[in-house]
Amino acid sequence: MQDQRRVVIDYVSPSVxxxxxxxxxxxxxxxxxxxxxxxxxxxVLGASVYYxxxxxxxxxxxxxxxxxxxxxQAAFTVEKQGFYNYKVEAWVDYALNWRHGIxxxxxxxxxxxxxxxxxxxxxxxxxxxxxSKEDKAYLEKIHAIFKDEDRYGEAIxxxxxxxxxxxxxxxxxxxxxxxxxxxxVYVDRKKARFSTxxxxxxxxxxxxxxxxxxxxxxERLLPRIKNMGFDVVYLPPIHPIxxxxxxxxxxxxxAKPGDVGSTWGVGSKHGGHKAIHPELGNLDxxxxxxxxxxxxxxxxxxxxxxxxxxxxxxxxxxxxxxKWRPDGTVQYAENPPKKxxxxxxxxxxxxxxxxxxxxxLDTLFxxxxxxxxxxxxxxxxxxxxxxxxxxxxxxxEKNPNxxxxxxxxxxxxxxxxxxxxxxxxxxxxxxxxxxxxxxTEYVEExxxxxxxxxxxxxxWPNTPDINxxxxxxxxxxxxxxxxALAATLSSSIGIYGPVFEYMLSxxxxxxxxxxxxxxxxxxxxxxxxxxKLITIIAKINYVRHHNEALQQTNNIKxxxxxxxxxxxxxxxxxxxxxxxxxIISLDAHNSQQGTVQLPLQExxxxxxxxxxxxxxxxxxxxxxxxxxxxxxxxxxxxxxxFHINK
Numbered sequence: 120m121q122d123q124r125r126v127v128i129d130y131v132s133p134s135v136x137x138x139x140x141x142x143x144x145x146x147x148x149x150x151x152x153x154x155x156x157x158x159x160x161x162x163v164l165g166a167s168v169y170y171x172x173x174x175x176x177x178x179x180x181x182x183x184x185x186x187x188x189x190x191x192q193a194a195f196t197v198e199k200q201g202f203y204n205y206k207v208e209a210w211v212d213y214a215l216n217w218r219h220g221i222x223x224x225x226x227x228x229x230x231x232x233x234x235x236x237x238x239x240x241x242x243x244x245x246x247x248x249x250x251s252k253e254d255k256a257y258l259e260k261i262h263a264i265f266k267d268e269d270r271y272g273e274a275i276x277x278x279x280x281x282x283x284x285x286x287x288x289x290x291x292x293x294x295x296x297x298x299x300x301x302x303x304v305y306v307d308r309k310k311a312r313f314s315t316x317x318x319x320x321x322x323x324x325x326x327x328x329x330x331x332x333x334x335x336x337x338e339r340l341l342p343r344i345k346n347m348g349f350d351v352v353y354l355p356p357i358h359p360i361x362x363x364x365x366x367x368x369x370x371x372x373x374a375k376p377g378d379v380g381s382t383w384g385v386g387s388k389h390g391g392h393k394a395i396h397p398e399l400g401n402l403d404x405x406x407x408x409x410x411x412x413x414x415x416x417x418x419x420x421x422x423x424x425x426x427x428x429x430x431x432x433x434x435x436x437x438x439x440x441x442k443w444r445p446d447g448t449v450q451y452a453e454n455p456p457k458k459x460x461x462x463x464x465x466x467x468x469x470x471x472x473x474x475x476x477x478x479x480l481d482t483l484f485x486x487x488x489x490x491x492x493x494x495x496x497x498x499x500x501x502x503x504x505x506x507x508x509x510x511x512x513x514x515x516e517k518n519p520n521x522x523x524x525x526x527x528x529x530x531x532x533x534x535x536x537x538x539x540x541x542x543x544x545x546x547x548x549x550x551x552x553x554x555x556x557x558x559t560e561y562v563e564e565x566x567x568x569x570x571x572x573x574x575x576x577x578x579w580p581n582t583p584d585i586n587x588x589x590x591x592x593x594x595x596x597x598x599x600x601x602x603a604l605a606a607t608l609s610s611s612i613g614i615y616g617p618v619f620e621y622m623l624s625x626x627x628x629x630x631x632x633x634x635x636x637x638x639x640x641x642x643x644x645x646x647x648x649x650x651k652l653i654t655i656i657a658k659i660n661y662v663r664h665h666n667e668a669l670q671q672t673n674n675i676k677x678x679x680x681x682x683x684x685x686x687x688x689x690x691x692x693x694x695x696x697x698x699x700x701x702i703i704s705l706d707a708h709n710s711q712q713g714t715v716q717l718p719l720q721e722x723x724x725x726x727x728x729x730x731x732x733x734x735x736x737x738x739x740x741x742x743x744x745x746x747x748x749x750x751x752x753x754x755x756x757x758x759x760x761f762h763i764n765k
Contacts (some may be wrong), residue, residue, distance in 0.1 A: 363461075
């Protein structure tokens, strides 16, 4: 059948792949909807955004406003977790079109008695629609006036009144309206957007050197981690470690007696992915740790590593889950030049894939039932994308609080696809971005493109796998700089804790890997040591928790500085009630000076207006009067975090 509609709705945003994938928000965030809306001729148009929670019965709506060049916009707030649907509706607003036309004719001095009769018809069409008795009485009155030529002057006044415009606007008669396709937004709890992770190995938590740590030792560390301002404690795999092909210290291929192996070599005679390494404790001990963490306003994040040591129970119980070679062996995992002789990759093309998928899902539910709601997923890019879509969807249907962090240092489009398939957060390339140009370009890609709608970055200065060259053989200033950058550029951050805070950056020659890596051995730490870096980390985390501008990533504007060794950026919350200016020296060895351009237009102030700049780290206060302001930063404290008081 031929389409008689006149209004075209095009380029609805935000959307991902034209609505194939959902966008993401957290509770109480705003969805700013835009669309190109146009029709033939010059008629007045109307448009609304309709939105509804998946459990809601009725659609709610908010009117869209014309911005420029046929682009319309409106916004709505998502108030609870789960899916919301949203769509755009548009129509020719004949009543407002009539009003617009009659005003032009009146202004031109034309006699408009015929037009008033037309207006009476538009008024009659909505009399029964209006809810207010007062408005109904008003419409009945002007309906009579418009038909009475003796009251022509009064009719003209009413036809051009703001009151009639408001009633017409709020009660549109939609003829041949057009409606866009429906789009989805998934709403997570707030920790999906704002989180501060601390990673450590439980087996290194003992107070005594040479003694394997336990979950009870971990409990002892929780108040310390809380006092530093972290809210997520991420533990590498806690499962039994394979004994066949176990790795020795520094990734040697033969373990010596007493070598503990890599925690990512999951599974042994003691069990697999639903078991706990016996030297850490038992299930009750782990549940106690989870509860103690909650008592300290912390959450435990588990590692979800879908791979198996050669002696994992799966290998014998489900041999079809692995790809066997003609010689009766399974090719171990490789990521050239790295080799993982202690790990067998899962064969995702197995004919028994349904049982495999269900066991992977059941493993998640097992730990969720123990109280875990955050998973850091190891190497998700080596498993099928649609598997992740299926398993994350299944988990979210039953446990919407669960958060998934993708550990995928891989090709950009692969990382993006994982986010589209449902991952809550993603590791990023921040670990290697070091110069002003690199950092600015990368953050603008994350925050100014479609990525901002579905990929929540989590910035890590280091990980057990990555000892970046710029942290090797460097000291306090560089570590402060990198933490300040991560913590202010991104709302979700993490550190490989004790190694970072104690600045232990010795490396394998020419590699971004740690010497004496804790991945393959127990490390003893003096957890009572305090230093300046730890103090600074705690202060930055405190500032993050008390400034909404730093609890989101996308509201950012880089400010001009006439020195490539200094970068500056302005951040604000959605309500624009909290304003932060961050200035960081990228030189860890020398003092740097520069002139920073204050973003006056974005702040809504004029040059000469007094602005109080409160450095929330040092508690120093300055009054800035001008758009351009001099700053000097020293390696002893290479950054300012200013709270802006307008």
